Amino acid sequence: MKLVLSEEQRQLREAVRGFLRTASPLPKVREGYDPQVYARLNGELGLAGLIIPEEYGGAGAGLAELAVALEETGAALLPGPFLATSFAAIALTGGAAAGQAAVPADKELLAGIAEGRITATFTETELSCDDGTVSGTPAQVLSGMDADVLVAPARDGGGAPVLVAVELSGPGVTRTALDTLDLTRGQARVVLEGAPARVLGPAPESGIRDRLCVALAAEQLGVMRAALDAIVAYAKIRVAFGRYIGSYQGVKHKLADMHCKLEQAESIVRYAAWAADEAPEELPGAAALAQAYVGRACFEVARDHLLLHGGIGFTWEHDAHLFYKRAKADEVLLGPPRLHRARLAQLVV
Template sequence: MRLVLTPEQRELREAVRSFLAAASPPAKARDGYDPAVHARLNGELGLSGLIVPEEYGGAGAGMAELAVALEETGAALLPGPFLATAFAALALTRAPDKELLTGVAEGRIAATLALPLVPDGLAARAEGGAVTLRGTLPRVLSGTEADVLLAALPGAPAGDGSGTQGEPSSDDGTGTPGESPGGGRAGRSSDGGPVLVAVDLGGAGVTRVPLETLDLTRGQARVELDGAPARVLGRLGADGAAAVADLVAVALAAEQLGVLRASLDAIVAYAKIRVTFGRFIGSYQGVKHKLADMHCKLEQAESVVRHAAWAADEDPAELPHAAALAQAYVGRACFEVARDHLLLHGGVGFTWEHDAHLFYKRAKADEVLLGPPRVHRARLAALMEAGAPVAGEA
């Protein structure tokens, strides 16, 4: 297991960090998604194609490299569909589609992934070789900016024109997404597991309604499908769907690590220049102890994320445990550091003009994106009880 970045990964980090410092610093994040920045991110750095296999025009990098990039985009509070597209690309590695992967690698296609991967409230119908979807996805990450939505159906749509799969649940789809990591309540069919499908979000039968969310820097949308054409990409299977959910959890943890690190760096810098009662606030014992606690959370979170990224690339058997640990710990640690970053700034930290609230809101939105930490703690406990591999064990 490697917890230290390689020289190549450090070069990638510096390239992404330098680009974002100039093109999209945190102060600019409140302006929202800038398509020009997204285009440059792909044209100059090729970030959306980082995880895409080389045969489809991507860099063919692993999760370790993607985690490095996501840490930097998280630190910059990058608006737009980069994270959502990374989620979708991870799903496409399990059910490859040349058209979509090539488009993502070239930066022509921004995609998003339904969360949970097998959502409640979707009904699929197959008729004359065509598949259509009906239902509502209440919260889709970057749903207004993305071109394509990926989702998984519990099984293959009925092919006789009369059947449906995954009838909408009676709760109108407003439950908290991610309460069941790895899939919605619809369950999986007995014919081989979930099937990945793609929907053109600009096509017929699709309505996107922007949502007012806590995070001002990255949007979500309610996506309503009414006979929307869908293209079947391939069968994920139960194991594939679970692996995608784990990869998404690791990717999100990498972004959270970036938010955590940037929050800590900002308050440490402030503590060195802010004077109260004739002294720098960083000289007060209470502030010192708080900063030390925040630094410990950073070190622990970094170790967890590096281990999870390594497991994704090198030890798939350990990935479920590592992914659950990443979301059980890193999400909460990120929120707590962002919260204390805001509080230690004092009154200025609560002002609209200061950036502290942007980090706080991104941290909270990320913490619950895949379900609250208690869900992942419960899953981690279940995996350990069942005898799943644990780091350091033979």
């Protein structure tokens, strides 16, 4: 088991962190998705292709490396379809060893994702597939208005489970933007009525959802870390009643509690990412634990970070509400923590 980043992973973290610090600082986050930033993210760092096999232009890395990148994009509250595209890449490589496609490869799709030419998203809503067309209504598609391709499970005419890819700008597709809590990343309702689709191959029997849980937990870890760093820095400069607020016992205890949650969350995420790459038999329990604990802990840290900022934390101009909203949206993105706790309980019985 590896709970400490390798030297290569630390270098990846610093590269992503440095890029986002200059290309997508928090003031820019409020402007929403910038395709140019996304293009640079992939052109300069190749992040969308991290887990894409090398023969399709990717890095052939594992989920542990993707988790490192997602932690940094989460800390920066990066707008746009990076998480959604990562979900799609996981679906295309889920259940396989690092760098290997799990379904018969669609070279153009994988290469396009790896190069940053194609933004993709994934839905767990099962579609019906017949004669090269699909129908169905995924109600909440992450980055559904920004993505070029939707990857989804489906049932073919014989009832067999397959994985399909649908061009979201093609015929038979209607997209409607949804009003969401998280202002930095949108969702859409997608209606598919006989939309042309490419059947990629048999859907993996297991592994995709567990890997999605790990990837999301990695982003949540980054949100937690950035929120805690922000309030610690504020506690060192904010003066109330002639003293820095960080010197008050009530504030110190709260910050210590937040730090403990962060440390536990980091261990859980590192373990889950390791299990995804090295110990697939341990992945179901590790993934359930990741969302059962990290999802709630992320929201609690973001909430307390907002509260400890006091009056300024409640203002629209401050960044605290951005972290709060991302944390809450992420907490329920793959189902509320109670569902993951129930699954974890079943796995350990």
